[in-house]
Amino acid sequence: MYEDLRERSLERLREIGYDGYALGGLSVANRRKTWSASSTTWAAPAGGQAALPDGVGTPEDIVFAVQRGIDMFDCVMPTRNARHGLLFTGSGDLRIKNARFKADTGPLDPECGCYTCRHYSRAYLHHLQRSGEMLGARLNSIHNLHFYQDFTAACARRWSTGASPNGRRRSWPSAVNLRQRDRPRAV
C-alpha cells in the first residue's frame, strides 16, 4: 500500500468537495496491518461528509472504523458467513456445522432476540447446515443480520456517550466487550 499516494488522492478529492467518500483498497488478507498503516487516510473526511469503507467487515473492524468517525457500512460478511454456517454471537463466533452442536438443544445465542434464536435450536440449525437445506442459510442470515444491527447500535451508543469534546474517545471497549456487555438484552 502506498500511503503517500492515498493521502494525495484524498487531498484532491477534498478540494472537489464531495458530499461523501468511499474508502476502498483495504487488504482483506492482512486486515490488521492495513488498518494500522492507513489510520490517517481511513479517518472520516473532515467536514461531516459521509464516509463508506468498502467491504468492512468483522465486528473488530467496525469498532476500529467507528472510532475514526465512520458510521456507514456495506459488507457481505453477515450473510455470506451465514450461508457457510459461520455465526456471530455475543460470546464469539461459532461454526454451526461442528459436531458439538449435533445434540445442543439450546438457542444459537441466548442473548439474541432474533426470530432464529427465539424459535430454533443449535441442533436444528446444525442439521440444516449439514443437510444443505436452504432454510439453514435463511435462518442463519436472519440471526447474523440481527447481530450486526445490535452490534452497530451498541457502537453508536458508545460513540454518542463516550467521545470527548475534541472528538477523541476517552475509553472504548474492545469488540469482545461490546459484544458481551453493550448489546441490548433479549426480551
Ligand SMILES: [Zn+2]
Ligand atoms: Zn439470533
